[in-house]
Amino acid sequence: MDGSNTIEKICWEMDGAGGFDDIVLLFIQPQLDKSTGNNYTREYYQIKFHVNHSKAFSCDALADSSFIGNKSESLLQRVQNLRKSLGNHKDDALFFVVNTWGLDSNDRIGEILDSDGTIILDKLLNPGPKSKLGKVREKWRTHLGLKTDEELKEVLSPLRIVHSYSGFNSIDDTLNDRLRSAGLIPISAQERTNPYEQLIQKLHAEGKNEFTKQELFEVCKQEGLVAPPPSTGIHAVGIRSFVKGAENLEEEVDDVLCLLEHFDNRRLVDGVTWEGHIYPCLCDFADSTLAQQKPIQVHIDSHLVLAFTLGYCLDPKYGADVSVVQKTRNGKILWQPNTDELEYDKPQWSWNEHVIESENLATDIALAVSVTQDVFQDVEYYVSENLNSVRKIIEVSILPEPTNTSVKDGTHALNLAQRLISGVKKRRTISDRRGTIHLFMAAPAAAVLFMGQHAKTLGRIKIYEYDFSGSEPGAYTPALNFPIS
Known part of the structure; x- marks a missing residue:
């Protein structure tokens, strides 16, 4: 069984699968059958275990219904009939017979099976009609009611005879390797019972016998069969304030800070404050993470304010090696900065200053940072409506322009953060620093976290969160003030 990451559904005791209903795998994409060079999208398994070796596979046995304990159908007939019932899928299915019985050493079947259990069709179809294999071919064709060898080839080509299969002890060893690689708890050698066998029996009693990979994983999770993350030299942590895409975050990291209870979508729930509830949670989480004294790998499924704040609490002066698992169009990618490759001589940002005419002695600055999209117009509108303490807006845009793919990797993200902070400091006058x-930001979470790490040198900062749920201009809400008093 290959392609576990491409399996769409797994079924057992599947209706309509004839005698190959023990296990059925349906694949998302066609799989390559290396024995024939053809593609297939489904696998059907007939699995039999015996306490002794009183029988063995032979050419006659494949055409004998009593060999499989059936009164009307032989093994070959089961393959033939199931292929017919599959309609358009008859030519893209494989049929596996998994059995502890071996091959009859006095029979020709050993000559026409390769090591994978595939029938070597050339050896069966090429000998003359009077040869021993020619007589086998004729017997099988007559048994199946076929007129030509080509028709016989179509029936035999997808059949796989997995004979002399291991006993239960060896199966447990192999199964444990698979369970560990899937993140599940292995079968204990000290216990008589097998929790997976019991689970299958329970599910069967409930009438549940078809599962997607995620559905089956959730069942194992409910039964306590998911193994804890393996110990590594990295301390992986996750921060979550959104549900979508972060449902299985606990399985990916060592520790999770879940703040879902504090938010209604992007807004704080009634009674919750940034300073009184959110910041203390982030600060304590950062302290416990730093206490591990390991390289830190951060998974972020949260508001940008939270990413910035976590970075602010993971101050570089503590010597933490921080990388971020960034969500991109190509999936999750580890953005791990390489400080040896930072480009200090190459421009990263474009800078524009917009002075606001005011009669009062305003000393504040609005910083509009555009990385994934241009935020200046929204910031300008928000400032004009709400912030009469702002003297000027510094518009900072990534070069060559803001897009969803403008940040290349972790090194680029760190480079942007460092150059942003140093650029702001250069452009502030003495009065500005008061x-x-x-x-205001639109940027990847990784870049925002790195900005937070280096932001303490800027002094007083007030950060804002954008409400993406509406289309109103300047839809910002104030969040945290740094430093927290």
Whole structure:
């Protein structure tokens, strides 16, 4: 059984699968049959275990219904009939017979089976009609009611005879290797019972015999069969304030800070405050993470304010090696900065300053940071409507322009963060430094976390969260003030 990452559904005791109903695998994409060079999308298994070796596979046995304990259908007839019932799928299915019985050493069957249990059709079909294999061919064709060898070839080509299969002890060893690689708890050698056998029996009694990979994993999780993450030299942590895409975060990391109870979509629930509830949770989580004294790998499924704040709490002065698992269009990618490749001589940002005419002695600055999209117009509108303490807006845009793919990797993200902080410091006057920086951002979570790590040198910062649920201009809400008093 190959292609576990491409399996769409697994079934057992499947209706309509004839005598190959013990296990059925349906694949998302066609799989290559290396024995024939053809593609297939489904596998059907007939699995039999015997306490002794009183019988053996032979050419006659494949055409004998009593060999499989059936009164009307032989093994070959089962393959033939199931192929017919599959309609359009008859030519893209494989049929596996898995059995502890071996091959009859006095029979010709050993000559026409390869090591994978595939019938070597050339050896069967090429000998003359009077040869021993020619007589086998004729017997099988007559038994199946076929007129030509080509028709016989179609029936035999997808059949796989997996003979002399291991006993239960060896199966447990192999199964344990598979269970560990799937993140599940192996079968204990000290216990008489097998929790997976019991689970299958329970599910069968409930009438449940078809599962997707995720559905089956959830069942194993409910039964306590999911193994804890393996110990590594890295401490993986996750922060979650969104549900979508983060349902299985606990299985991917060592520790999770789940803040779902504090949010209604992007807004804080009534009674919850950024300073009184959110920041203390993030600060404690960062302290416990740093206490592990390991390289830190962060999974972020949260508001950008939370990514920035976690970075602010993971101050570089603590010597933490921080990388981020960034969500991209190509899936989750580890963004691990390489400080030896930072490009200090190459421009990263474009800078524009917009002075606001005001009669008061305003000293604050609004910082509009555009990485994934341009935020300036929204920031300008919000400032004009809500922040009369702002003297100027510093517009900062990634070069060459903001897009969803403008940040290449972790090194680029760290480079952007460092250059942003140093660029802001250069552009602040003495009077500016007495005021607050009002920070508005649209950027990947990894870049935002690195910005937070280096932001303490900027002094007072007030960060804002954008409400993506509406289309109103300047849809920002104030979040945290740094440093927290």
